[in-house]
Amino acid sequence: MTENRTAEPIYLPEAVPxxxxxxxxxxxxAMIGVILGAxxxxxxxxxxxxxxLFWVGLAIAAGALVVGVVLRNMGYGQPKPGVVPKRAGSGH
Structure with a gap:
């Protein structure tokens, strides 16, 4: 009645999301700019x-959103889904 089990390797993700x-x-x-625009x-x-001033505020808010997207693409934001960030100093 004993089952013959073999150890299966466990695969961990390269990095934690x-x-x-x-x-x-x-x-x-982006959020400070949107609040200022509002x-x-x-x-x-x-x-x-x-x-x-109403239109100036809307322009400020829209500009803040653009700046947020640019900063994200420069690496200062949360990475896009599915992209594994590279760890500095990792020897692997």
């Missing part, structure tokens, strides 16, 4: 304030 929950330079830069836009809709 990133778990920083978006706490990256790219994410912080603040400028909200001031732009107040009575007595030029409405052009």
């Amino acid at each position: 990133p778990t920083n929950h978006g706490h990256t330079v790219a994410a912080w830069t 603040l400028v836009s909200s001031v732009g809709v107040l009575p007595g304030v030029p409405f052009v």
Whole structure:
């Protein structure tokens, strides 16, 4: 009744997937820019304030999103899904 079991090798992934929950330079830069743009836009809709500030705020928010994407592509953000980040100093 005993089973003949052979030991199977266990394969581990090359690296653990990133778990920083978006706490990256790219994410912080983009979100601060979007918040600043929203603040400028909200001031732009107040009575007595030029409405052009609304559009300036939207441009700031859009620019912040572009900067966030550029920073991510430069390596300052969370890696894209399926891409294994290279570890510095790894001899393997």
